[in-house]
Amino acid sequence: MLRILYFARLRETFCLSFEEIPSESINTVSDLKFMLAQRGGVWSRELASDRAVRVAVNQEMAHDGDVIREGDEIALFPPVTGG
Amino acid sequence: MLRILYFARLRETFCLSFEEIPSESINTVSDLKFMLAQRGGVWSRELASDRAVRVAVNQEMAHDGDVIREGDEIALFPPVTGG
């Protein structure tokens, strides 16, 4: 399983802060984003290629090509605005 | 008259923090430094051209060519080291 977290605008738009999904057929960050976008509606809109979505794998900033492994914690969120 | 102040190393070396001198024949900062250096000993050593001496005229940093007028307050001191 993969542990998926959503923050800020994504959490509110998806009405979801946390879910677990099977890790089969998800090898990279890109695969996960593509799979989630397939859900349609707000999912496809928020994960469209022209919207900036940041991804962290196991609490480290990650890029589209980065590998995802069984048991990983993946977070999706908008560009950060702290400080 | 000119009011002349000395600070830090110059004050200690000259054993003098303040004096008044006639303003005749002193038209610029250079004139004053030359006149003081004529006193010889520590005066000529401290005011030698290879030693950094800063000059303020009426509490503003000044250069060798700057004009001195009757009644001015002139301060001589080493490069500053505050902060």
Add this chain to the structure above:
Amino acid sequence: MYIIVQENDFDIDSEITRLYQGNPAIGAVASFVGLVRAEADNPVNALTLEHYPGMTQKSLESIANEALDRFNIMDVTIIHRTGFLIPGDRIVLVITAGGHREQSFLACEFIMDYLKTSAPFWKKETSPTGSHWVEAQKKDDVAFSRWGDDNMKNLKRDFKA
């Protein structure tokens, strides 16, 4: 190194003193305080700060370690607040302590630039017209990117020498 995410305010004097006390080689302490702003054209009533608890501490520690390493400074404090804040409230405090002022200033700016683009915090503003998530600013990416260029890598070497 003292790094904490908290809801409470902080005392800047105590935090600065904590950082330099006991290390007589520290001569230069730079710091930065970020505040909730409210301007005429953006009359903010309140700000809510969300963060990603599992990642925040880790990411701030990694930024602080990078600053210690790059600029050869001696110590770093980062305090970031979360929760509900109003205009005039403090959001973040960064303190950098080193031997000389140039490295302390650079390290402090570096940490703020990295924090603004890499630490998982998000601001939601409430104004008279409703509430919305603050958009990330292009200028923060620009500020961040300057630390990666060759000029800055040379600078790192200078401090290490």
Add this chain to the structure above:
Amino acid sequence: MYIIVQENDFDIDSEITRLYQGNPAIGAVASFVGLVRAEADNPVNALTLEHYPGMTQKSLESIANEALDRFNIMDVTIIHRTGFLIPGDRIVLVITAGGHREQSFLACEFIMDYLKTSAPFWKKETSPTGSHWVEAQKKDDVAFSRWGDDNMKNLKRDFKA
């Protein structure tokens, strides 16, 4: 603008708060604290700070005004101590408050660089081997000179825009 030369110590939190309180457009406060250092190769026991009372206030005000003007910041505090100080004691506090961090950081560095070369303070160090006047450092002149180049004049225009 709050500029003072004093023998007493200061509270950094109170000084920072005083500067931004009541101006909700201030979002970024940078500050610098200079401390008396004592290192293994320079075991200072004490420092005596002399100044030129008639000129000090005037020169600090002129530096602060130049920073307000160049970087379009909103307020400045400079507190410089004089008299007898020991390692770990604070010598100087500079605080700059503006809308955004880049201008506050630059203004704070600018003030420190100007102060180091233009404000009439002199340090005398007492160490186990005797006492001597601290020599001005070449690197302070270098730091000072960078604010005069064309690059910095462009920067000034940017902030004014």
